[in-house]
Amino acid sequence: MSISDIARGAIRANLAIVALLGLYLASATLYLLYEGHHVSFGIINLAVFRLGIQLAFGAFFLFIGGITLGALRAGFYSPFRYMVGDGWPITARLLTRICYASPYFILLPLFFSAFGAVKQTMGTAVPFYADPWLAEADAVLFGGVEPWEYLHAVMGPISFRIVDTAYQFWFFVTFGALMIAAFMTTRDRLRAQFMVSYLLCWALLGSVLAVAFSSAGPCYMRFFYGDTRYEPLVAHVKEMLGDNNLFSAPYVQSMLLERYKDSFSSIGNGISAFPSLHVAIAVIVAIFGWSINRMLGAALWIFVAIVMVGSISLGWHYAADGIVPLILVPIIWHVTGRLISLFEMTSILLQRPLGGHSQMPSDLAHHAPASDFGAN
Secondary structure, eight states: HHHHHHHHHHHHHHHHHHHHHHHHHHHHHHHHHHOOOOOHHHHHHHHHHHHHHHHHHHHHHHHHHHHHHHHHHHTTOOHHHHHHHSHHHHHHHHHHHHHHHHHHHHHHHHHHHHHHHHHHHHHHHOOOOOOOHHHHHHHTTTTTOOHHHHHHHHHHHHHHHHHHHHHHHHHHHHHHHHHHHTTOOOOOHHHHHHHHEEEEEEEIIIIIIHHHHHOOOGGGGEEEEEEEOOHHHHHHHHHHHHHHTTTTTHHHHHHHHHHHHHTOOTTTTOOSSSSHHHHHHHHHHHHHHHHHHHHHHHHHHHHHHHHHHHHHTSOOOOOHHHHHHHHHHHHHHHHHHHHHHHHTTTTTTOOOOEEHHHHHHHHHHHOOOSSSSSSO
16 A cells, blocks of 8 residues: 555545535634634634644544554554554554544644634624523423522532533543544544534534524623522532632633633633533534444443533533533434435545445555454
8 A cells, every 4th residue: 555545545534524624614714704803813823722732632642542452452462563563564554544634633723713713702793692591491491490409409529529520521532532533544434424523513503503592601690691690509619619720610710701801812712601512522422432332432421421410510501501412413413424324425435335444455454453443
């Protein structure tokens, strides 16, 4: 297998996903221009910074993942050989993984920078208005009692620490899943289904629905609406976690509000409640993990439950913010899968068998595993 063959395979494998990334970037740029926001080099600078972060984390996940898979496949005999190889057939596997992942390292920083720029403008483009409706929806769904009251009644300091830590750890989980998919060179249909669904969650739920149902979240009700109904929630969370602990919910909520006031654009900035992307992305990762391995999937669904509890109990979201993604994300996954089947994405765009396995020369296939992660 020549380098040109590997490059052509990577282009075919990423064509549809790169097209979707490009469509979002173009749409976000037009939206920002329409709203009167100057699209400056700030987005590019953020993208470059994100690129550095992704390269560092990507290298880490590639190394750890390669060693782990090598140990599992080689029976703890030669994991380094599995990962980097001692000859061209095995080295080709590593080169293939890098070629497959390269477009994501280039385009995803731009994608998330554009997403962040759009999120930063939501509150001014469509002033927050939906919070009272969402609060009332919660009251109706839970018999007139706020769902956070049920949770706070049974949660102690340790429980608050667990859900707060899980909420922060979400970034590592979602990035790890993204890197696994990016470096996946087999099971093309699963790879395409996850990547397309993942991007649609950010674009449709995190941008379109977030703008349409512009909302800030319970912890910001007092600032944006003068509504103090959630002040007991905010006060209790501060009592349990403190408001000066770095990366704790009260600290981050205060930081985001200050940056919102100053119109400061940076990584992770912007205020938006409905729908909860924390829940949405956790769900799509759990579905992806379940498709790879049932035990992994079960652990990730437990993580979804913890994130859901954290989103409500820490004051980030209304219950409705998480319930809607629980319904919509599986639909996105299912529709994406049907579209892949309908248009034979894996056979037409990727020019590979519908079984979803890469075509390798016999010498490489001899050394390669049946799939990146084994059977379920």
